[in-house]
Amino acid sequence: MVSLRCKMIVKQELQKIGLHCVNVDLGTIEIRENINDAQKEELRQNLHHYGLELLDNKRNIIIEKIKAIIIEMVHYSDEVPKVNYSDYISKKLGYDYTYLANTFSEVKGITIQQYIILNKIERAKELLMYGELNLTEISYKLHYSSVAHLSNQFKKVTGLTPTYFKSLKKKRLRNLEDL
Incomplete structure (x- = not known):
């Protein structure tokens, strides 16, 4: 938007x-x-x-539109998509998904799916830092099939488990209290 x-x-x-x-x-x-x-x-x-x-540049415009749609879906929408991401993006932009995916990959050097995962992990990190939701609730909110699936992707992207990542926040807060 x-x-x-x-x-x-x-x-x-x-x-x-x-x-x-x-x-x-x-x-x-x-x-x-x-x-x-x-x-x-x-x-x-x-x-x-x-x-x-x-x-x-038409290609850059398409890339920015794809990125904006993904960011909107991952960061600002709580609705479960009624169709898969590829169909949603394709329908929203009025282009064949293969064309969109190839263009995105050529320009950005990663796939649309990888970009979605990166955004989902960034959102998971935010939610973990807020501390209002547990891992099960976060995995549901981000439309993961299971906590294990979220945890595996989180570790692949960050090198840390979600639990360890969350514990880092607690350590930082304790260190601030010691000052």
């Missing part, structure tokens, strides 16, 4: 260079006029000032 703040910034910057925004959405800006090279470069520089990037 594109934040409201980002949408406003993009609209303001388009107005500054004399362009009229029709729509701002995930990875796309729709404008009424044709944009020339000078306007595009000015927009690129102005957006960069806000930490935003103008992507005009």
